[in-house]
Amino acid sequence: MRTTAWDNHDRPKIPVIDSDTLAIRRASRIVGTRIAIACAGVVAVVIVAVFVYILSEILPGELFEPVPDTDNLQISAGKLLRAAGVLGVALIVLAGVLSWQVTHRAVQPLGEVLRIQRAFVADASHELRTPLAVLDARLQILQRALPTGDPSSSVVADLRSDAKDLIHIVNELLESAEIGGAAVHDTAVVDLVAAVDAAVQSMALIAIDKHITIELDAPQPGPVRVPASSITRCVVALLDNAVRFTPRDSAITVAVAVTKKTVAVTVHDRGPGIRGIDHARIFDRFAHSAPPDADGDEARTGFGIGLSLVREIAVRYGGSVHVVTSTAAGTALCLTVPRAKQTRSAL
Structure with a gap:
């Protein structure tokens, strides 16, 4: 410097x-x-x-x-x-x-x-x-x-x-x-939806102070080989980021999508969006964007290390996390991990 x-x-x-x-x-x-x-x-x-x-x-x-x-x-x-x-x-x-x-x-x-x-x-x-x-x-x-x-x-x-x-x-x-x-070790198959629900229940206690509701949309189980505590930790970090920037009296949506190869968790808030920084860089440690606009509009300026931790956990288990969309109407972050193959005994 x-x-x-x-x-x-x-x-x-x-x-x-x-x-x-x-x-x-x-x-x-x-x-x-x-x-x-x-x-x-x-x-x-x-x-x-x-x-x-x-x-x-x-x-x-x-x-x-x-x-x-x-x-x-x-x-x-x-x-x-x-x-x-x-x-x-x-x-x-x-x-x-x-x-x-x-x-x-x-x-x-x-x-x-x-x-x-x-x-x-x-x-x-x-x-x-x-x-x-x-x-x-x-x-x-x-x-x-x-x-x-x-x-x-x-x-x-x-x-x-x-x-x-x-x-x-x-x-x-x-x-x-x-x-x-x-080091990464083999883990047992767990239901991602149950771990996500635990995170939603925990963050709902914090979101209620801002009159924010968290809605979970998980139509089917999502088997993954990721520790349930790690999944809960990732979703809590994503929800914590969403609650901080979502305005009062609004809702945050958590959607779980299961495909043949992956299970994805998308957290969609109603905040002001990410501005002044490359979307991929918000997962760096202590990433900061540009200050709020001169006209007084609120913007996300600090992201801490919570999102960085999400990326490290996702990559460690063969997954990823990225910004799906970010506009003035809200931001959607998606965590994706590989779907676990069901054994014959589990069928």
Whole structure:
């Protein structure tokens, strides 16, 4: 990130560049230098190979004649084509090996950084969960001890709500870090509709405060090989995003569609739509769109890590999540996972 410092006379000083940008530039220079060296090595091999081939076609006695003979070098077209073919194949293999080595060395530090990042997120989340749980418990005790009609009751209630939000964020961070490093194992067949219904029932308690109704449309069971808790977690995240932006006195629709190969859950809200950001990027961690319009229209500006967690879970089990549509009339997000094959014993 580049920032510009200003002196007392409003004249810009030398731009200040943070350490991350400097590290990226240094890594880019290293990779560029290695690629340049690899290309130079390939060119050198070509020149040496051509030089050696030409010398091999000249007799040693004719090579050091006092008066050079123009007829010393005689190369047939067949030999030249064979030599060019062998040299071309060898250069392609050499270029591929060098490119693989350079790319492997360039990407290896990135993998280590991602591993360290996930370890840090997991450690930090573990350390924060207990203090936040204690804080919420103490606020709950204080809330119960306040007499009816106490003017500070609303403040304590807001503090408890803030504490719950922090606990929710920490849990998402921890689950996201654990999913990133976990291996996929075979799971039992579960009914996706039952897990979706559990999520709808949970979020209905929150949506009722905004006079929002959540309607579930699931005409048939959806067998999948995804843990029921993961499905519920994904749908809760999608519904949480929908409830935050859906206006009061409206409805959110959750539809389950079952095909021969997939089971899809579509959450359709009546919010203002996604603007100022590519729809695919809302599933990035802490993605932010452009600020609200100048005319005062509300827009979705922050997406947290809930949607990022949905994508990680979906991809982990061979599925996907995407934006079906997003207009001023509402947004529809679709979670798709593979349908489980029914065994003979289950029929």
